[in-house]
Amino acid sequence: MEIKEYLQRHPQLKKRIHRFIMHPIKTRPYWWIRLLQPLYIKKGKGAIIYHSVRKDLPPFHQFQLGKYSVVEDFSCLNNAVGNIIIGDYTRIGLHNTIIGPVCIGNHVNLAQGIVISGLNHNYIDTSLPIDQQSVSTSPISIHDDCWIGANAVITAGVTIGRHCVIGAGCVVTKNIPDYCVIAGNPARIIKKFNKKSQTWEKIL
Template sequence: MQSIYTLKGIVRNKYYRLKAVLWYSFFLKKMGKGCVIFKPLVITPDSIIMGDRVSIGNRARIEGVKQYQSKIFTPNIILNEGVTIQQNIHLTCAESVVIGRNTAIAANVSITDIHHPYDDINIPIEHQDIKTKPVFIGDDCKIYNNSVILQGTIIGKHCTIGANSVVSGQFGDYCVIAGIPAKVLKRYSFETQAWLKTDAKGNFLEI
C-alpha cells in the first residue's frame, strides 16, 4: 500500500505537469511533451526553449536578460530533451546558454553567459556594460552541487563536473572535470576502454 507521502508526491507532480501544459506552454518559445516546472523564483519563459521531458526543480531562477544599462540583448536558453535540474538553479543569459540532451544538473548550480567588467575604476562594477559569450553543455553530462559554469564555457559530451567546481574554458568529450579553477582529471580512452588520469589539458598520463 502506498504511503500518504508517496501519494502526495504523485499528485504534486501531476499538478505541476498540468500547470506546465496549461500555463507555461503558452509563454515559452517552445515546450516539448512531458515537461514539469516546480515553483520557480524567477523565470522568463519567452527566452526559453524546452525539449521533451525537461524537469526544473523548486526555486529556480532562469532569467533571460533583455536589457542591461543601455544595451539590448536577445537571450536564448535552450534546455534539450531529457534535461533535469534540481532545486536552486541560478541561470542568467543575455546571449545563449544551451544544455544538451539528458544532462542532469544537481542543486545550487550557477550558469551564466554574462561577465561584469571592472575596467573603469570610476564606475561601479554593477553599473558597467556587461559582456557576453555563449555557454554550451553537451549531451549526457552530470553537473554536481554548487558548481559554477562561467561565461564562454564549452563542455563536451558525457562529462561529469565535480561538486563545488568553478568551470571556465573549453573541455572535450568524456571528461571528469573538477576544482577551482576546474581542470580535467580523467578522460575516457577508447583504446583501453577505461577512464584514465590526465594532465590539466586532458592528455593521458598513462596508456
C-alpha cells in the first residue's frame, strides 16, 4: 500500500504529520523541512532557482524543474495542495506565483507578476468563515512553447494549448486551443493560426 493511500485511511495520523511539516500560521514548511528540500525536490541539469524565491514545497507533493529551466527572483512556488511540474528550457519570470496542481511544458516563457493557481477557497457554508472551510483544486496545464505576458492570471482547471500567446493582464478562465493569441479581460482569442494557409488570422 502506498503512503498516500495509507494516510487517507488514517486521517488523524495524516493531520499530525501535516502539523509537523507545515507551520499553522505561516502556512509554509518549517525551517527544518526547508533545509531538506535539496534532497527531495527534483531539478534537471542546469536548472536554476534564485535564492530569493519562496519555496513552499513540502515533501508530500512533487516539485520538478526541468533541465536548463529558471525560476527568477521573488517568485513563489507552492505545491502544498498539488504537484508542480515544470518542463525543460522554461523561464518563470520575476515575481510569479505558482500554486499547484500545475503542469508547465517545455520552452514556456512567463513574464513578470503572473499568477497561476490550481487552488480555490471554498465558501458555500455561510455559517463558517471562508478561511475555516476547505480548499478545492483543479489542475492547470500549460503546453509547450507558450508565452504568457506580464500580470496575467491563469485560474484553476484551465488548459492552454501549444504555441499560445497570452497577452499582458489577461484573466484566463477557459481552455485555450493550440496556436492562439489571447487578449483582454475576460481573455478571448484574437488570432488563430490557419494550418492550411500557414498564416495567423484575426478573429473578429
